[in-house]
Structures are given as structure tokens and as C-alpha cells.
Amino acid sequence: MxxxxxxxxxxxxxxxxxxxxxxxxxxxxxxxxxxxxxxxxxxxxxxxxxxxxxxxxxxxxxxxxxxxxxxxxxxxxxxxxxxxxxxxxxxxxxxxxxxxxxxxxxxxxxxxxxxxKEKPTTPKPTTTRTTEKTTLNIPAYEETTICRPSESAVTNKDELSCHIVIWAPLAGGAFFLLLALIIVSISYCRRPRRRRCQHQLRNRPKAEEFRKPTNSYY
Incomplete structure (x- = not known):
């Protein structure tokens, strides 16, 4: 079989x-x-x-x-x-x-x-998940004015505030640089003066009582 x-x-x-x-x-x-x-x-x-x-x-x-x-x-x-x-x-x-x-x-x-016969299969509908947008209570910030040169919309007060904002940091930085330069120069110049003074003290003529006695044969 x-x-x-x-x-x-x-x-x-x-x-x-x-x-x-x-x-x-x-x-x-x-x-x-x-x-x-x-x-x-x-x-x-x-x-x-x-x-x-x-x-x-x-x-x-x-x-x-x-x-x-x-x-x-x-x-x-x-x-x-x-x-x-x-x-x-x-x-x-x-x-x-x-x-x-x-x-x-x-x-x-x-x-x-x-x-x-195979039954036609209908594709499953794809469900897209919608994400809900959460709104955050963020405090609104005031709009800051940006210093931009313009020919018509800038007043004298605005120009003055712009100059202060620009030149104040530059002047402060220059002052601190000058002060640092002065301090470094003073501390550097003191050291050579001390050496020079000690050398001059060594070469200074001694007093009469510290001189060697003269020859007694004469």
C-alpha cells in the first residue's frame, strides 16, 4: 500500500x-x-x-x-x-x-x-494619535529696545541711551586695564630699586672709626 x-x-x-x-x-x-x-x-x-x-x-x-x-x-x-x-x-x-x-x-x-477563493482583506484603518498641546503659562516679557541706527525713527533720547549702553562698558574695561597696568608696573619697578640700593650700600665709603689702623712704623 x-x-x-x-x-x-x-x-x-x-x-x-x-x-x-x-x-x-x-x-x-x-x-x-x-x-x-x-x-x-x-x-x-x-x-x-x-x-x-x-x-x-x-x-x-x-x-x-x-x-x-x-x-x-x-x-x-x-x-x-x-x-x-x-x-x-x-x-x-x-x-x-x-x-x-x-x-x-x-x-x-x-x-x-x-x-x-481568498476573501479580500480590508486594511485596518491606521489611527494616528493626536498629542494634545499643553499651554504653559509663561509670563510675557517686555520687549527690549535694540540699538539700531536709523535715520527717521530714532529720537535724541534714544540716541543718548544707545551711546551710554555702547560706551559705558568700553570705558569701564579701559579703566580696569589701565589700573592693572599701573599696579603691575609699580610691583615690577620696586624689585630692581631694592637691588640697586643694596649695591650702593656696599660701595658706600666706611666711617673713619671702621677703617684699618695705619702703619705704626712711621
Missing amino acids: KLLGFLLVIRVSAAISSPPRWLNEGEKTTIQCSFVADEGVHWFLQGKDPMPKSLMYVSGSGRITPATPGKHTAKKSAGKVSLTINDFKKEDSGKYYCFMVKNMAIKFGRTTEVYL
Whole structure:
């Protein structure tokens, strides 16, 4: 039986198939076997599983043995065998084929592909999160006047305030620089004067009482 299933898989993969059918869920369809049957006919489904699934056997006298009663029905007339699928579902999708065993030989019919129509999926509406703007109670600052030279809109008072704003920092900086220069000059000049005074004290003539006594031989 395993060898027969293996041969069926190989034969189904190489069998000529008709254009696929697309059915809605719950729909009913009928598949015709492509050869004239004078012996018993087997119906199989090659779905997602690697091994084929047995659906029905129709004997040479027309006796029907379904694998799933009520799901599949068959009919034989003048050597033509048909398979009817009732209430089509997604698990019924796949390749349907018939074969007949005669004189120790297997004869396969044409493969018919039947699939379930995919329902169109509507994309979910993307909801954008709106961030609420929080208003902060920031005190309003008074507008400061910027000193800009203009020909018509500047009054004498404005010109005076502008001059004070510009020249006051410059004058203060110049004063501090001058003061620092004077302090550095005084501290630098004191050091050389002390050295010069000490040198002059060394070279100053000594008093009479500190001189060496004169020669007493004279």
C-alpha cells in the first residue's frame, strides 16, 4: 500500500492538470474523470499532506463506497465517472484525480485543481494619535529696545541711551586695564630699586672709626 501511495505521488506530480477552479466557501462542484471506465475507479485528493487522501471508490457495476459519506457523491453513466464535492471548505483545496487498475496496470485521468477563493482583506484603518498641546503659562516679557541706527525713527533720547549702553562698558574695561597696568608696573619697578640700593650700600665709603689702623712704623 505504501508503494502504491508513492507511485501515486509521483504520477500526480507528472500528470497533466486542467486549469484550476476557484470556489467560494460552501459551494458545490462536480469533477469528471477523463477516461472511460470499464473497471473500478478510485478518486483521490492531493492536498497539503504529502500522502494522497482516498475519497471514493466506484466499482465497475456502479457501486459507490465514499470515504466520507455526505461530503462526496459520485455518479457513473456509460463509462463516465464524476465526483461531486458538497459544501466546499478550505481543507478541500488541492488536486483531484481518478485512476483505474486494469490488467495489473494503473491508468490515471487528468488532474483537476480546485481551491478556495481568498476573501479580500480590508486594511485596518491606521489611527494616528493626536498629542494634545499643553499651554504653559509663561509670563510675557517686555520687549527690549535694540540699538539700531536709523535715520527717521530714532529720537535724541534714544540716541543718548544707545551711546551710554555702547560706551559705558568700553570705558569701564579701559579703566580696569589701565589700573592693572599701573599696579603691575609699580610691583615690577620696586624689585630692581631694592637691588640697586643694596649695591650702593656696599660701595658706600666706611666711617673713619671702621677703617684699618695705619702703619705704626712711621
